[in-house]
Amino acid sequence: MNLFSDIRALVLDCLRAMQAEGALPAGLELDAVTVEPPRDAAHGDMATNAAMVLARPAGLQPRAIATDLAQRLADDPRIAAADVAGPGFLNLRLAPGVWQALVAAVLAQGDAYGRSDMGAGRRVNVEFVSANPTGPMHVAHARGAVVGDALARLMAFAGHEVTREYYINDGGAQVDVLARSAFERYREAHGLEPAIAEGLYPGDYLIPVGRILKDRFGDTLLERPEAEWLTQVREIATEAMMAMIRDDLAQLGVTMDVYFSEKSLYGTGRIEAALKRLTDAGLIYEGVLEPPKGKRPEDWEPREQTLFRSTAHGDDVDRPVKKSDGSWTYFAPDIAYHFDKIERGFDLLIDVFGADHGGYVKRMKAAVSALSDGRVTLEVRLVQLVRLFKDGQPFKMSKRAGTFVTLRDLIDEVGADVVRFVMLTRKNDAPLDFDFARALEQSKDNPVFYVQYAHARVASVMRKAAAAGAAVDDAALAGADLALLGDPAQIALAQKIAQWPRQVEVAARAGEPHRIATYLSELAAEFHALWNRGNDDPALRFLDEGAPEAELAKIALARATGVVISTGLGILGVTPADELR
Template identity: 75%
Template structure:
């Protein structure tokens, strides 16, 4: 059930009737008509912009449309009043039975309440993390992993067919550096002093890799030249790093559906096939680029290169795909990889990257548009940095990693649930502060604790009602006499429950899972507020001693809130608290 969608359908039906009656021109586009909560709750339960967005195409004054629309809507039993405000906004008040119906729907639908058919089964590929397989995941990867996983869950909840994918960047020079670093740890395992030269990876995490190499090869590689061991150790070390990365992701409850390898694109003809597709469309040519901004002419050596005409799709400059020596630029395998995803039949692609990939957005959007003839959309989400603190002081780097704080460091100190929720309390393109003391404190200022406290309160009050003999099963509560929920504060909480399906669709359309975290905080705040009012107004207490029927109605409301919180936390990948400790 989506009450906002139902009332919007009522509005559009009324507009259609106005067209038939000659009050509006036939064929008006109502796509921009919305029904949403008013900015000021005192103005009503819902508001529609119908008159405002249709006035110009209809050639009428907004107020005239609003007055006629209000008259039709007021005739519906679900609407108790329809009032025109300002230049033509229409504020609606709904009958209490509509909010009570929302409570029943939440209890009957349970975990499916708020699920949407918005996605219509469209196939969406969410590629996230995709960290270089050269070491453990750091805190930046942590935020990207959580964001990508929550976004995938959100889209699935909204009706999309979602694939979680990790692109292994194992085709570049960094894996050669990994191999050389692992070789030094292999020498160390054989009793020699490792030579961790500048540019190699210094972290202790490679010590077990060196020991494993010794177990496999003994001392046989010590006197062999690099050309004889580089490829073999590179593969061995890469597999070891990917095993570590999978373990790190498991700490957060993240499980990928697909792991794709960059290296697998080379020597298979896939890169060539993708470039040929662009070439056949007239988008590949030999040319010379202008010098980058800020470069003096004497600093710039112009040379002819093979270029992709990305400016035809909104990019600032055309992009090189092949170097003068005939080797591919890093952009070429990325084009091939996205062509592979398009070829697998995805309707939409989402890439989750670090903030340092900002310059990558336009060129990759251009490539996907060109490769798919505009059929497949690409949304690149950039994840801003995380600043770590402990009691207000910057958190020190990890010795194990060598140069950074690892995902494991964060999860071991804060816990997976706290880490996941807090990483989603800011929009992805906003920087985030993560203070280990603050995220664990028990206060209203800590969103994760406040929401989990609401979840625990729901369980506590339901348990108390059961102890007094009330049947607290959702099926029984859905049949309670909900007319007893007539206080404005109770109806306000019911309105919040009604917003949940709408929030899911808004967040899914924008690819913004942080909206779920924000909403959970809001509904938790409303529940706590009603609880606190019960301390002064006995009639608002959830458990009414000696009155099982009224208690059942109030517990139905509380359980409906619990259904929403549980569903929302499920999207975020957080386990709802049953009790606070």
């Protein structure tokens, strides 16, 4: 049930009737007609832009269209009032019975309430985290992991077929650095002083890898030249790092469907196949690029390279795919990787990148457009940095990684649920301040606590009602006399619950799971406001032994609130709390 979609369908039916009667010209495009919550709740329950968007193409004054439409809408029993405002805005107030019936609908649908077929089964690949396999995940990775996982959950809830994917960057020079760093820990395992030179990874997390190498090879590698041990050590170290990363992700509640190795693209013809697709389209050529912006001509050495004509697909400049020495650029395997995703039949690709990858967006979008002949869209979500604070001051925890705060440190400090919710309190491309004291405090200023407290209060109501002998299964609650929910605070809570299906679709279309966290905070605020009203007015308390019929209706409202909070937290990957201590 999506009440906003239902009322929009009513508006469209009235507009089509106006066309049939000649009050509006035939052939008008109605896709831009919306029904949304008004900016000011005092104006009504819903508002439609129909008159404003149709006036120009219809050749009529918007107020004239709005007045006719308002009269037709008022004939529907769901509409209590349809008021024309200003030049042609149309504000709607719904009958109380609409909101009361909504509570029963939520209880009947349970956690399916708000699910959408908007995605229509479109296949979506969400690639996120994709941290270099050179160490444990750090705080910035944590935010990317949470955003990507919540986005995948949201898209699936909205009807898409979603695959979560991790791209293992195991084909570049950084894994050779990892191997050399691990080798020093191998020497350390034999009692030798490790030579952690500048440029190597200094973290203690490689000490266990050194022991693994000792167990595997004994002392046979100690006197061998690098060329003889590099490949083996690289594979073992990479495998150990990926095991650590998988475990870190599991601690955060993230499970990937696919782990794709960059190394699998080399020497297999897959890079060549992707570039052949671009060559056949006339998009690969030999040329010389202009000097980068900010470079003086004397600092620039022009050289011929193999270039992708990415400007033909919206990029600012063409991009090299092969260096003058014949080796691939970093861009070439990325092209091949996205070509592989296209070949796997995805309709939409979503990449969640760190903030430092902003300059990479246009070239990747151009590549996907060219490789798919425009059939597949690539969307990129850039995740900004996280700054750690405690009591308002910059905060540094243990750095077993050597140079950064790990995800595991963060989870150990506050718990995975808190990490996930806080990471989604702001839009992904906005910087985030993570204050440990704020994240753990029990106050309305802490959105994690405030939402969980609302769910815990609902659970408390259900436990106490059941203990008192009330029938509190969803079927019994749905059959309560919900017309007894007539107080404005009760209606306001039902109205906020009604926004849930629309919020899911809005968030999924925008690819912004933080909207779900924001909505849950608003829903929790409405619930707490009603709860607090009960402190002054016993008739509004959810448990009211003196009026059993009214009590059952109020318990139904509480349960409906809990259903939506639980479902929303599920999208965020957060476990709902049944009690707080």
